[in-house]
Amino acid sequence: MARAVERIKIRADLREVDRVLALLRKALRRWKIDEEDGFKLELSLYEICVNIILYAYPERRGLVEIRFWTEANRFQIEVRDRGVPFDPRSLVPPD
Secondary structure, three states: OEEEEEEEEEEHHHHHHHHHHHHHHHHHHHOOOHHHHHHHHHHHHHHHHHHHHHHHHHOOOEEEEEEEEEEOOOEEEEEEOOOOOOOOOHHHOOO
C-alpha cells in the first residue's frame, strides 16, 4: 500500500525549484535515505523540474505537481505536468 508522504504543486518557474528540493531533503531525512542515494535523487529531481519548466511551457506558465512516498521499502517520486508533450524518440541522434 502506497502512503503519500509529501505533495507540492509549484508554478513552472525556476525560482520554485528550491522549494521542491527542500521538501525532498526533508522527506529523505525522515526515511533515513543515505547521502549518496539522496544526492542522486536530488540531482534527478532537479533536472526533471528544470526541463519541465524550460521546455513544457514555452508560451505560458503552468503547474508542476510532485509527490514523494514510500512503497514496498522503496522511496518513490512522481512528477506531473500538463505541458507540451516530449517524445525523445522524435529527435535525430547526434553524430
